[in-house]
Amino acid sequence: MSKFKAFLNSAGCALIAAFFLSVQQYALAWPFAGVAAIFGAIWLFHYLRDEAIKDRARQEAQFYDETPPTIQMQSKGNRLIVPAPHKSRKQ
Numbered sequence: 684m685s686k687f688k689a690f691l692n693s694a695g696c697a698l699i700a701a702f703f704l705s706v707q708q709y710a711l712a713w714p715f716a717g718v719a720a721i722f723g724a725i726w727l728f729h730y731l732r733d734e735a736i737k738d739r740a741r742q743e744a745q746f747y748d749e750t751p752p753t754i755q756m757q758s759k760g761n762r763l764i765v766p767a768p769h770k771s772r773k774q
Contacts, residue, residue, distance in 0.1 A: 684725060684729075685729075686726055686729040686730060686733070689722050689723075689725040689726035689729065690722075690726045692718075692719075692722040693719050693720075693722035693723040693725075693726055694719075695719075696715045696716070696718045696719035696722060697715075697716070697719040697723075699715045700712045700713075700715035700716040700719055703715065
């Protein structure tokens with residue numbers, strides 16, 4: 684069930700329950716109030732789940748947006764993994 688459907692069902696049942704409470708038909712109001720509470724709980728569950736997914740996505744995006752630190756080459760050699768020649772070697 685979608686969040687929108689759960690919200691509409693919850694709001695509709697709550698309005699019907701409020702109507703029955705206003706005309707003092709308590710036996711008819713409580714079942715509608717219970718159903719409204721169930722649909723409200725479903726809507727709340729979906730809402731909190733979606734917010735958690737959004738927060739995780741924001742954190743992952745922030746993690747990948749950070750630039751990694753640059754590493755300076757210590758060797759005077761070329762960019763391949765070849766060490767620079769030593770001056771003490773006799774050729």
